[in-house]
Amino acid sequence: MLKTIPPIERITHMYELVSPVKPLVVLKYLSILVIGAGAMLLVPLIVALYFSEYTIAGTYILIGSVIILLGSLFHRLLPEGELEWKEALIIAAVIFPFAALLSAIPFTFSAGMPFLDAYFEAVSGVTTTGLSVAPATVGPAFLFARSWLQWVGGIGIIIIILMVFIPPGTSAHRLYAINSPETPLRPGVTATAKLLVQIYCLLTVVSFLILVAGGMPAFDAVCHALSAVSTGGFSTRADSAAGFAGLTIPFLITISCLMGAFNFSLYPRIIKDKNALLSDIQFRYFLLFAAIGILLVFFTLTETMNPAEGLSVASFQVISALSTAGFSTVDIGTLPDGTKAVLTVLMWVGGSVGSTAGGIKILRLVILLKVVHLVFIRYFLPREALTPLKLGKDVIETEMVYNILTFVFLYSLVLVCSSFLFMLYGFSLDNALFEVSSALGTVGLSCGITSAAMPDILKGVLIIDMLLGRIEIVPLLILAFPRTWVKK
Template identity: 30%
Template sequence: MHWSAVERILGLLLMLFSLTMLPPAVVALIYGDPGLVPFLVSSLVILFVGALAWLPVRNARHDLRTRDGFLIVVLFWTVLGITGGLPLVLSQNPEIPWTDAVFESLSGLTTTGSTVLTGIDDLPYSIRFYRQQLQWLGGMGIIVLAVAILPMLGVGGMQLYRAETPGPVKDAKLTPRIAGTAKALWYIYLGLTIACATAYWLAGMTPFDAIGHAFSTVAIGGYSTYDGSIGHFDSPLISMICVVFMLIAGINFAMHFTAWRSRSLRHYLQDTETCWFLGILATLSAVTLITLMATSYLGGWGNTWHHAVFQAVSIASTAGFTTTDFAAWPVFLPVMLLMAAFVGGCAMSTGGGIKVVRFVLLLKQGHREIIRLIHPQAQVLVKMGRRAVDERVINAVWGFFAAYIALFALMMLALMGTGLDQVTAFSAVAATITNLGPGLGQVSDHFGEINAAAKWVLMFAMLLGRLEVFTLLVLFTPAFWRR
């Protein structure tokens, strides 16, 4: 382990992160709210801490190994989540305890969207903007942004990219150089954000709300500048704009890059994962709509269809926006939507969950085992499209799934041990490990009323989900620390 290289990069990344406190400070100046001082002080403190880490090892030059990349990513997301809560703690309006501040910060950066805050409509504009910005930065991954910049600072980035990029296949590069790959991803991400903000503004949002909601929509985050989320605007047009961009952001960004470069949409139709993703969401939307219509829960067709489609896409893609209280919907709908979030978005998207490609491989492997029971001597291949999937990939997916379920069960038991009821404990872990946001029971509206110990367990779940379990879990194995 190259500790000096790890410390140097961590210091550089913290100094970069200190700059993200400046846009909320500008917002505070524009709107004249009291957030100016907390954000400026936070920026200086984080800059100082980063410089303190960087200066002693600024001349250290080592090639990063894979283990170094894992450690940097986990340390950075942990430290970033903690320091990201600093302006919230320093704020006097409202007064936010340290645990709640770190929870809100980490929830934003991991694009989970679970909140401990209420009365968001009355918060200072700077804090409302900062929450949205956190999700935007976390959506594609601050590490990917750093990978695009670090080569200019003399730091290689492939190990960081492999450790941070979501999805079961992490070695595919869109361009010959890793920095070019990161830049390509961010150009697409930025372009989608601008397009989304423009669409929201044309649909009737103020520029402040349009930018804020574009940040969290393209990031599939779920934070809103209002307690009522997207439902605050009471506009089917805005809801459908949100649906379109959630769908786009939930698809593998490599597919967007390929479509842009080839000027063709046929790649989407030829991609197995994309077709499954759209098929799952279409099925969920149809089941939700039929059930709501059959029970007349929301009245007639005109008031039902956009709520059904919106909530199905929002929850299943792990965005977590709401237009109505879906937790109170009849029969099986709340649990069905919550379970759909476990599948989540596509690999290399901003969505959470186990990822559609893993879900498809699990189904195909299960089908193969049934065929083998019938024909024990048969050589049955698992294919994605026309290509056979390597057995090591299939084993890795099974290992991921086993670890995911085991950790879910342990964290649920831990929450119940702190005094939460079964429904709240189950849905709270589900909402955080899938990076969804809203849950059921006591956490259907917000997470502010649960105890501090439960919040720390859920913060661990957020990190597990954002770093896709193994990136974090590998640090807890003795083999990782052996020479």
């Protein structure tokens, strides 16, 4: 059995979904997550007080306190119960749109945005996308809050709450299995959650230090460290990484994005085995896709940029798209169609399973390539020959292949339908596909479509795409499945 697999492929008890969920159990554990989400809302309060944005600070205090009190009340009143897989799936589907809803309220007050725009910004934050409809004049508390939201969404809200609020047991194990693609790195899931958060915090500190050392102001470095390691892409500058002069800071931002785009389980293994990085199949394929992408983008830029500038832009934007970070050093809308086409494909690919990156994920694509290879090999072998599908030394089960094919099909279907809706509003196919790919891959690059002036319907489409991309489609669809709630 392959150990490093996407979360939904790890669920071996899907038969439980034939019976409806227990709403009180879902609410019991959701109340714990509400308490944690309320506590996280209090963090931007510190920044608001530091910059004397007292009205915004008061908003965060009020909303955070009310949410914590309501969560505590529901937790005390609701009966105890163990989560089954179906309840864990529901919680995974609900927590991201709900956390975005809570964060949208202070966003509305701090930036004077319509609530739909504020919710768009909050969803873009918690899903680590980075598409923005915020005005250019927002204050530092808003800039920090959305980067903080990306940082929390990057590691996973439930992973953080598992570390603090939920005691070890069956429910904790199932919440971890739904939200993390890795087998536990330590004997218990709580210990594993703590280790993952420790690694995440360490990478963030390293990112902050190298950005400050590279000449970035401290506040900007904090925000960019939060959004780079989470491969989120929100910047304190309206023109993203292009707002910083020279090549040093964009290079350091790239390093920070790469730290978040690789499988987190690699870091403990690297300490024990220096060859662990190069032996990781996802890392090797990431380098392959990046190298091919840089060559192709460089080729498409030869007529519009000199070689030095073209190589710089190609390297930064390819890593930004493939890691799904979404920073930019150029106006994406001015790039040639060929360049945008390559970046679109890279946004479909995404980063490693077990990282903060989005997209289809390298591991899924590698397994599909293995399937194609096996199909061709079978033509040259006797029918009775046994040819198991293997990745390294691990045998890939048929059920996992079915799940991956289903996910890729659903991903493609959402991509096509969403792009078609954009085309109905007059956008060209290439630009519509680019924008939707960015949202569904939780990337954040924009060719100029995403703005406050965008029709509300299209904002809603991108909101759904961002949520589907972060939650990975299946849990959100199960949430809308009638049998989830009503016994047939």
